[in-house]
Amino acid sequence: MKKKTSFPKEKINILLLEGVHPSAIALFKEHGYSNIELMSGSPDPKLLKEMISEAHLIGIRSKTQLNSGALKAANRLLGIGAFCIGTNQIEMNAATDQGIAVFNSPFSNTRSVAELVIAHCINLLRRIFEKSEAAHRGKWLKDSSSSYEIRGKTLGILGYGHIGSQVSVLAENMGMKVIFYDIEPKLILGNASQVKSMDELLKRSDILTLHVPGLAATKNLLNESRLAKMKKGSSVINLSRGDVVDILAIKKYIESGHIAGFAADVFPVEPQNNKEVFSCAVQKLNNVILTPHIGGSTVEAQENIGIDVANKLISFLETGSTTGSLSVPALSLPVQHDAHRLLHIHKNVPGVLGEINSKLSKLNVNILGQYLKTNNQIGYVVLDVDKKTSAKALDELKGVKHTIRVRELY
Secondary structure (H helix, E strand, C coil), rough: CCCCCCHHHHCCCCCCCCCCCHHHHHHHCCCCCCCCEEECCCCCCCCCHHHHCCCCCEEEEECCCCHHHHCCCCCCCCCCEECCCCCCEEEEEHHCCCCCCCECCCCCCHHHHHHHHHHHHHHHHHHHHHHHHHHHHHCCCCCCCCCCCCCCCCCEEECHHHHHHHHHHHHCCCCCCEECCCCCCCCCCCCCEEEHHHHHHHHHEEEEEECCCCCCCCCCCEEEHHHCCCCCCEEEEEECHHHHHHHHHHHHHHHHCEEEEEEEEECCCCCCCCCCCCCCCCCCCCCCCEEECCCCHHHHHHHHHHHHHHHHHHHHHHCCCCCEEECCCCCCCCCCCCCEEEEEEEECCHHHHHCCCCCCHCCCCCCCEEEEEEECEEEEEEEEEECCCCCCHHCCCCCCCCCEEEEEEE
């Protein structure tokens, strides 16, 4: 959208933390936003409150904790960009209550994660890391008895979403047989097949890879009783959430030899930065691959995430579009020429829209377009009104009961 916005872009304060990829910075600058503050790491809570108090937009990755305390200090904040997949680090109810639009990039690093799963399949079955570490110590473990090809093996995928289905395609191209279990019916890609139960998936899989969300229902989803149902000599890969695998249970089954290999990129407790010591129950076990939450940490993925999230934030600033928002109800808005666009976010209670229309009617405001979307907490109304509209319209909207925030876009 080429329209000139009603706010000076140079006065929009953008705070980008944790080394957000330069692709995002370049995109903001390309659209005329020059007041950008950068920080390579994550500030402590006190400093975060100070920094966020002047910000109109904030971009974070997975370490910065935007809890209710931090968000209360964000008096000017319009939008949050989570330059990553998850949003567990953001107190979403608080952001929603304040009418702050939250955007993330759930699909930009799908390929990166899927490729790492395939790499782990090969490394676990060939016991690559075990042999590599031995070679570094001067020990020569040339032995084929414990090495297997992934071709012809059955890969079980628990959770057939964007990542799980991409893993399915890659695995099949490598000659694996793919089965999956999901709580919902899914469009099957290639020659994969959906099994009827998790138990069937566990019993048939030579390698099990988990791709489920971090919910109360998925905590310790792979527990001791379910590990007991897996094939003896099978392997497990977890690149989803750290608490979906019972880490003590899998330690027990690795030590007993029932599980032959385990690869994890996520853990129940993870260091907040690279200086903290990492500790995990399965450290120092044979054929266990531990990586520091790098599934999506490739140059390509971070560049794509930077572009995706920055585009969403810019679109929200300049058009009011909330497509992809996890807090403010999602509206995809058409371009309306020769009009003022007014944005109104309010508590989702009866009568607000009627009051808005009543107040504008008294000012003889001609509404050219009106868009409304609600969720359980808030409602989002976008009004395209005649350019001859009285300047009092904005003040009238601010006076509507249950208003959270009002913004004149252009």
